[in-house]
Amino acid sequence: MTGPSPAAVSGSSRTVSPFAPADVLAPRIGAAIEAAFGAEYAGVDPLLRPSQFADLQANVALSLAKKVGAKPRDVAEKIVAALDVSDLASSVEISGPGFINLTLSPGWLSGAATSMAGDERLGVPRQERQIVPIDYSAPNVAKEMHAGHLRTTVVGDSLARTLEHLGHQVIRQNHIGDWGTPFGMLIEHLLDVGETSDEATLLEVDPNSFYQHAREKFDSDPAFADRARGRVVKLQAGDAPTLAVWNRLVGLSKVYFNRIYSALDVTLTDGDLAGESMYNDQLQAVCDELEDRGIAVISDGALCVFLPGYTGREGKPVPLIVRKSDGGYGYGTTDLATVKYRVQQLHANRILYVIGSPQSLHLNMVWDTARAAGWLPDDVEVVHVQIGNVLGSDRKMLRTRSGNPLRLMGLVDEANTVARKVIDEARPDLDEAIRAEIAPQIGVGAIKYADLSVAHDTEYVLDLERMVSLTGNTGPYLQYAAARIHSIFRNAGMAPDAATAPIVVAEAAERDLVLALLQFGSTVALVGDALEPHRLAGYLFELAQAFSSFYEKCPVLKADDAAVRDSRLALSALTLRVLTQGLELLGIRSPERM
RNA sequence: GCGCCCAUAGCUCAGCUGGAUAGAGCAGCGGACUUCUAAUCCGCCGGUCGCAGGUUCGAAUCCUGCUGGGCGCGCCA
Incomplete structure (x- = not known):
């Protein structure tokens, strides 16, 4: 066995969200357990989970049964008897072997959604600051x-x-590979061709070509290889002229990195470089x-x-x-x-x-x-x-060495081309300039979402078609939902921020949407805790689905009643904020039209 | 040989850390645009959760074994 030592788990506090039903209900159930079975059970997890028979189910009675020496069903009865959630739930039922099914009241959902709309942070907790x-x-x-x-x-x-x-x-900390043996060869090649040559410019746009040219010379020209080896020694000895060329080499590469980061809309800057x-x-x-x-x-x-x-x-x-x-x-x-x-x-x-x-x-x-x-x-x-x-498509690991033909910039270009084609077909009414601006946001959003929506530790076959796909569970689907909300407000002639009416939950689709919205804060906290962005991606997809369904079933601007219309406007505005904020945390833009 | 990881629908993947009848997307089939954007929505079809044991009220999830695959294991990074 290798000795993977247990990391010192500092137990990053999994903070609660003030609007997430499970976070609100947990202490109530905890109090009921304590009241029913005594203080020694104060800290037990109520095991709240989503339920197919209610909004949430507490499974704690089943796990507690043998500890307190009673039947699960009786444990559940006692907990429910001591439970006060009349302000939250419209129904508390015990079913099956001892599940406590909780259905939230429309009144509480309405109030929680309205409160969330008034919260700058949308229910996302502010955790104890760590470096x-x-x-x-x-x-x-x-x-x-x-x-x-x-x-x-x-x-x-x-x-x-x-x-x-x-x-x-x-x-x-961008730990770039800017040191080591290959640099003798690269520096010599750069000296040979000149720092201002076209060949040197390759470093900014097509670095592999530059590298390969150096490599070919190294392999075929013994004199060059000798110079390269000597150059490594000088580099490591801190020889000033050598370091100057090395700096130039790194500088040209920075141009390339920044082109990629800019295209990908990644937050890394030169200030984050912390290379070898x-x-x-x-x-x-x-x-x-x-x-x-x-x-x-x-x-x-x-x-x-x-x-x-x-x-x-x-x-x-x-x-x-x-x-x-x-x-x-x-x-x-x-x-x-x-x-x-x-x-x-x-x-x-x-x-x-x-x-x-x-x-x-x-x-x-x-x-x-x-x-x-x-x-x-x-x-x-x-x-x-x-x-x-x-x-790769052969199910073999892609290696840097193999000189894989699929360049990252090529992938980005391909996605943006597809996005442009789709938007040209779908929205010919939009100005050329607007389409040109939006297409890369959609293309890059598709690529990033494809990587962020699956667990980061699973290996996967690179599938270009999947990555640039714009329908189904994709980045553009989420962007589209947000764009439709922007469209509602354009038609209403008002800013989303101005939609501050109370949210009233009435229709099933409204209820589903609110239920999804309320989970945002705890989902973000979970992502920070478990370091799994795909959970946020999955959450946003569900939210977008809930909105799309609401959009079909619940007319906003054409609602019969002014209060309903205002409520739905507020609900739409809240959804927009959550979608936009969530996408931003994934590093994906939210175009206002698409 | 030793170690780490993986195996869920035809395909790509989820499955909230052990809960009730395992879910999405794509593909396929059938519906919905004179109605706030059809990049959408609604429905249908589709799984012996690799196999076999075990743990317990309860397992895709935890343990053991097996099968099949990936990766790693001294002077590349």
């Missing part, structure tokens, strides 16, 4: 970004947005400290950390190599330095690594080493937000 460095995206200098980078970038960005919204101080090179001056100290304290030992000429519980082939211990036998440092050393930096300099409470799942073993070894060295205290939570492998 949370998030390591994500991490492209390589002079390398094309591919579909694998898309996922870490999009998921990491959504987590950053969500945690910030919950009140945390997020520190984005940033830790150069700390690597020796990391090694020295580990060696001096006996945590690392020399093995086959390399400085290694051997941790208990990590064995590989033939039962041999697996090392974390912190200094290669040639004296160079690998990524293990850099990763240790990042842990130190994030704990000691950034004062992190919780550190997220949004990186590929194959790195799991490596990360655990880094963390265990950091713990052994005292660099990672128990009260700092480290989490590997595992990004599942992206597979």
Whole structure:
């Protein structure tokens, strides 16, 4: 067994939302349990779950039965007898073996929805502030970004947005690959072609070509290869002219990264760059400290950390190599330095690594080493937000090495082209300029949603058609729902903000919509807690479905009654705010027309 | 060999941390635009939750074994 050490779980407080029915009901049921069975049962989870027979069901009676030595049904009776929810529920029923079915009253739903509409935060709790460095995206200098980078970038960005919204101080850490052996070759190639040449410009638009040209020269021209190797030595020695060229190389790549981030509408900026090179001056100290304290030992000429519980082939211990036998440092050393930096300099409470799942073993070894060295205290939570492998159509893992033809920029372009085609067909009435502005919001929304709507740790086959699809459970479906609401207000000649009438729940479709709306705050809190943006995506899809259904069944502007019309306007406005806010947390735009 | 992860409808995936009759989307079939945007809505069809045991009031979910697949396991990152 490898020794994946239990991360010091700081138990990030799963805060409650003031409008979510389950959050409101839980303490009531808790009080009833306490009243019925005594203070020792004060803290038990009422096990509130959505129900097919009511709005919610509490399953606690079944789990409590054997503890209190009574039949589940009788336990439920006692809880219900002590339960006071007359202001919330229109019906409390015990059914089956002891389920407590709760149906919320229209009056409470109306009041909760109206209150939510008056809340700036839409019921999203503000949590106790934590400092949370998030390591994500991490492209390589002079390398094309591919579909694998898309996922870490999009998921990491959504987590950053969500945690910030919950009140945390997020520190984005774009750990770009800007150091290492290939840089000798890249620098020499850049020197050969000239920094202002067309070839150099490839770094901004088609970095793989630049890389491959350098690689070809390296493989075919021994003299070039020698120069490249010599250049690595100079680079690592801190030779000033070499560093100047290296800087230029990184600068050209930054242009490329920023083009992608801008196209993808990702929040990463140059200020978030925290590449491998940033830790150069700390690597020796990391090694020295580990060696001096006996945590690392020399093995086959390399400085290694051997941790208990990590064995590989033939039962041999697996090392974390912190200094290669040639004296160079690998990524293990850099990763240790990042842990130190994030704990000691950034004062992190919780550190997220949004990186590929194959790195799991490596990360655990880094963390265990950091713990052994005292660099990672128990009260700092480290989490590997595992990004599942992206597979090609052959179901094989896409690798950077294989020179996969599907460039990320190509994927974006393709999606935007499809979006443009669809909008041209569907909305010829819109101005050319408006369609040109909206199409990329839809195309990129489709791509991002495709990645955000599935669990981040599952591997998946890259399916272009699915990613750029605009119907069904897709980003554009959510955007469309929001756009229809904007349209209602355009027709009404009023701003959504002006729709502040009380919300009154009457029709079933209104009820379903309100019920969905009230879950927003607790859903966002859950995403921050579990670090799973796909739950927010799933929630928003359900909300959009509830709205679409409401839209079909409940005329807003043509409602017979003025109060009903005003209520529905307020309900539509609230839905719009939740959809827009939710999409923003996913990093997806909400066009006003589409 | 050791370790980690995965297996749910024809396809792509959910399944709120153990709850009642397992849900969506796509595909297929049938309906709904002189009515706030049909990128939509309503309905139908479709599953032995890989297999076998176990735990318990109750299992897609937890445990064990098996089958099948992915990934990782010393000087690339």
